[in-house]
């Protein structure tokens with residue numbers, strides 16, 4: 001079975017109570033369950049994880065390369081400045097795997113510092129601004145390519 005790592009960066013473990021006017025009220029655990037369900041509809045196994053730690057996220061990208069896993073990544077604030085994560089994402093797409101960068105909100109419609117993504121240039125595609133549906137559409141994209 002094709003496996004997809006759904007990796008989430010800092011503060012996303014607080015979804016549900018974190019700035020609900022921006023990020024909605026769906027909790028991280030609910031998003032994880034939805035991703036597993038949406039993945040299974042495409043015959044994908046979705047492994048959903050969250051970390052606040054840059055090194056851990058980088059190591060997860062390395063493991064995705066080694067294990068041949070596609071990636072859905074919400075890099076959260078790391079999106080805007082984390083070059084080591086960008087380089088790790090480049091390894092994923094360089095290995096021929098799909099990496100979808102996703103965001104719940106549309107960073108381009110928010111503060112200036114969010115307008116830059118250091119990840120997008122090495123991602124297969126980007127989906128932003130659709131709330132929890134951003135995860136669903138990224139899994140749909142991987143399902144149609146896998």
Ligand SMILES: O=C1C[C@@](O)(C(=O)O)C[C@@H](O)[C@@H]1O
Pocket residue numbers: 010011012074075076077078079102103104105106107114
């Ligand atoms: O933590 C986040 C969440 C986010 O990635 C999103 O999903 O909309 C957008 C980022 O700018 C922010 O730092």
